[in-house]
Amino acid sequence: MAHAATHDHHDAHHGAPSNFFTRWFMSTNHKDIGTLYLIFSLTAFFIGGSFAMVIRAELFKPGMQLVQPYFFNEMTTMHALVMIFGAIMPAFVGLGNWMIPLMIGAPDMALPRMNNLSFWILPFAFVLLLSTLFLPGGAPAGGWTMYPPLSLQSGSLAYAVFAIHLMGISSIMGAINIIATILNMRAPGMDLLKMPVFVWSWLITAFLLIAVMPVLAGAVTMLLTDKYFGTSFFNAAGGGDPVLYQHIFWFFGHPEVYIMILPAFGIISEIVPTFSRKPIFGYKAMVFAIAAIAFLSFIVWAHHMFAVGLPLGAEIFFMYATMLISVPTGIKVFNWVSTMWGGSLTFETPMLFAIAFIILFTIGGFSGLMLALVPADFQYHDTYFVVAHFHYVLVTGAAFAIMAATYYWLPKWTGQMYSEFWGKVHFWCSVIFVNVLFFPQHFLGLAGMPRRIPDYNVAFADFNMISSIGGFLFGASQLIFAGVVIHCAFFSKKKAADRVWEGARGLEWTVPSPAPHHTFELPPVIHDDELAHGHVED
Amino acid sequence: MGQQQGAYFVPVKSYWPIVAAVVMFLTVFGAAHWLNAEPGETGFGKTVITVGFIGILLMFFGWFRSVINESLAGKYDAQVDRSFRMGMMWFIFSEVMFFGAFFGALFYTRMFSVPWLGGEGHGVLTHQFLWGDYAAAWGAGGGNGPGNIGGNFQTVAPWGLPLLNTLILLTSSVTVTIAHHALKAGHRGKVLVFLGLTVLLGAVFVYAQAHEYMEAYHELNLTLHSGVYGSTFFMLTGFHGLHVTLGTIMLAIIWLRVLAGHFSRDHHFGFEAVAWYWHFVDVVWLGLFMFVYIL
Structure with a gap:
């Protein structure tokens, strides 16, 4: 089957082009474009991470020591924008690009040229966004949510808005491509309910992206016209309302946070069965849970705004709707645990990250459940408790899943094994220091320390120092990650087998390692026992 | 690139996507610079936005032309x-x-x-x-x-x-x-x-x-x-x-x-x-x- 998949029928376009410019700038190859996305994401991860280091350095002690308050605000804003739109989302798109065609037996993405455009917009969007750091007036500093009226005072608003427009166009095109690929390019026999959970999670994420990125574009366009063209959307004197922005923004923003976690659910649902040597427990329930979470994400947006002065009925509705999300999410967590139950487990680096994900993401989920309670949220709102919550779901959730996926599929991409020893060093450093970094922030928040400030009461000094030390060490640990990836790609001597992991199932393991430039130019023949989740009952 | 029975179609490489990314960037970069220009100031924003916009039109023309040609050639x-x-x-x-x-x-x-x-x-x-x-x-x-x-x-x-x-x-x-x-x-x-x-x-x-x-x-x-x-x-x-x-x-x-x-x-x-x-x-x-x- 491995050979059938890679029959060399198309000499004209077989193998990677030798010309550097042609290969990387004009690519129509999902693997090359996926690689570009992943390199871009890793770069943005370190840029955004360096901003976080500035934040933690300033917060190391109470009082102002290193940076000006305005610059501090630029750092918090840019850290968020770069990490969300530059690190997490492109990493998932890169993984989707690489793996979805391999997992469904397609030769490439459905619309390969648009795929290239989706990627190449991103570096330009980030040049536009990051250039504001060097322009008079400075970078956006009103928080990544860009609430008016504060954001309207920023001289660089237009740059940020246009950068977001570009990123939105990129995301929408990427999502359209993924939907078309999954719905149209599956090999014969790859029924929808035989697809790997990762593919399902991306299909649903893509729907979310197409539904909400245009809404964000609308919201920031209104900011732009309010600032430069005299409209009154967010100006109460003109009959508008700054809270309107928050509604529109969070109608985008809440599905957006699931855009950043659903593909992570998919990744974990691939890795846990592999290293448990068991098919995933409750495949259909896993798929339907993702769909349910996606649906609920559209009707919970105002839980980000409990303290803004909503009518009581709205607060109660959004509170209960938000709490409902824990039902499908709980199904997923229980199913991952049940998959491991009775399995013959081994603990290679991807599995370690996956288990850490399950435990630490669940902590982030629980603090989210606490934040869903309106009366409690009045206390927690805009404190470090919120910061701790969303870093547990985004760092130990999304970022850990991306790292798990990288270790899991890196041998397939490069044809060589990474260093298991250094992978484990990276894992243990990351998992310890990320908790040193973020766990104390729960207590800081509960004690009332507000977020987005460069200085604080001396009462918060000790926990902040611990958190900063954890932050520096967590940041340094990621250099190990970069080292492991570079070593694996260029220097590793250990060849990877086609089926890299003993327990791995799915089409991606039937092609050689490294995956040839073109795969599945003829549709593969699909045998159900090769699929990740075994036989699905109808 | 002939099509075989049952084979998938993957289009050849094209420079239009990267051209599109460049001209889109020029348009919004020019627009952002233009919006932030001081009153009475003659920045380069308008020039850049014009170049970018013309570029977008040419890009659409070129990209669609290549797609139409491929379509007429029966590749799709x-x-x-x-x-x-x-x-x-x-x-x-x-x-x-x-x-x-x-x-x-x-x-x-x-x-x-x-x-x-x-x-x-x-x-x-x-x-x-x-x-x-x-x-x-x-x-x-x-x-x-x-x-x-x-x-x-x-x-x-x-x-x-x-x-x-x-x-x-x-x-x-x-x-x-x-x-x-x-x-x-x-x-x-x-x-x-x-x-x-x-x-x-x-x-x-x-x-x-x-x-x-x-x-x-x-x-x-x-x-x-x-x-x-x-x-x-x-x-x-x-x-x-x-x-x-x-x-x-x-x-x-x-x-x-x-x-x-x-x-x-x-x-x-x-x-x-x-x-x-x-x-x-x-x-x-x-x-x-x-x-x-x-x-």
Whole structure:
């Protein structure tokens, strides 16, 4: 089957082009474009991470020591924008690009040229966004949510808005491509309910992206016209309302946070069965849970705004709707645990990250459940408790899943094994220091320390120092990650087998390692026992 | 690159995507620089935006030309056709959501923020302390908020030009459908007549809309600055007008392609994509006519 998949029928376009410019700038190859996305994401991860280091350095002690308050605000804003739109989302798109065609037996993405455009917009969007750091007036500093009226005072608003427009166009095109690929390019026999959970999670994420990125574009366009063209959307004197922005923004923003976690659910649902040597427990329930979470994400947006002065009925509705999300999410967590139950487990680096994900993401989920309670949220709102919550779901959730996926599929991409020893060093450093970094922030928040400030009461000094030390060490640990990836790609001597992991199932393991430039130019023949989740009952 | 039975189609490499990324960047970079220029300052923003915009036009021309050539060469099989269809459908869905943001703003300000500023329900204290004199109303005499931003204005009467525009767009939807059926039946002359009629109706709509804007600005004092009424009115109708303009240009290009004989009875996705887009702007207009003009 491995050979059938890679029959060399198309000499004209077989193998990677030798010309550097042609290969990387004009690519129509999902693997090359996926690689570009992943390199871009890793770069943005370190840029955004360096901003976080500035934040933690300033917060190391109470009082102002290193940076000006305005610059501090630029750092918090840019850290968020770069990490969300530059690190997490492109990493998932890169993984989707690489793996979805391999997992469904397609030769490439459905619309390969648009795929290239989706990627190449991103570096330009980030040049536009990051250039504001060097322009008079400075970078956006009103928080990544860009609430008016504060954001309207920023001289660089237009740059940020246009950068977001570009990123939105990129995301929408990427999502359209993924939907078309999954719905149209599956090999014969790859029924929808035989697809790997990762593919399902991306299909649903893509729907979310197409539904909400245009809404964000609308919201920031209104900011732009309010600032430069005299409209009154967010100006109460003109009959508008700054809270309107928050509604529109969070109608985008809440599905957006699931855009950043659903593909992570998919990744974990691939890795846990592999290293448990068991098919995933409750495949259909896993798929339907993702769909349910996606649906609920559209009707919970105002839980980000409990303290803004909503009518009581709205607060109660959004509170209960938000709490409902824990039902499908709980199904997923229980199913991952049940998959491991009775399995013959081994603990290679991807599995370690996956288990850490399950435990630490669940902590982030629980603090989210606490934040869903309106009366409690009045206390927690805009404190470090919120910061701790969303870093547990985004760092130990999304970022850990991306790292798990990288270790899991890196041998397939490069044809060589990474260093298991250094992978484990990276894992243990990351998992310890990320908790040193973020766990104390729960207590800081509960004690009332507000977020987005460069200085604080001396009462918060000790926990902040611990958190900063954890932050520096967590940041340094990621250099190990970069080292492991570079070593694996260029220097590793250990060849990877086609089926890299003993327990791995799915089409991606039937092609050689490294995956040839073109795969599945003829549709593969699909045998159900090769699929990740075994036989699905109808 | 010959197609084999059962093999997938993967297009050859193209420089248009990277060109597209560059010209899109130039356009928005120029726009951002232009918006931030000091009054009276002659920055390079306008030059960059012009270069970028011309670049976008050339990029569309070049990219579509290469796709059309590939299509005419018979390289696209049924699977590629389905991918194109899905791409267009989801693109239109994203457009729907974009308009949704502005319709949402309209509903929120009408239903909540303006009545609250007038003291209803939630906003009683804001009203009492800041704008005790303000009586909430939508449209003339209140729609521009308690600050009377932009000064007194009058609204556009729905049963004049807007009604005419509604009829124009509805008619154009019918004519484009007749053209589609004619295309399927292989009557090219009839296609050209009815598609040409659709283009004409689109152009008349845009002209009438421009006329309405002139009247609003010069006689009704209804401008983009007229508080949130003016903001929602012009942003919604403006974005819609932009889409009609784009749609008309697309229809005109399709008309030329029909003339050039690019379409066959069962292979004419370009025509259908533009027709879908046209129906979409039509439906958006019905929403506008209802919620912006009548109610």
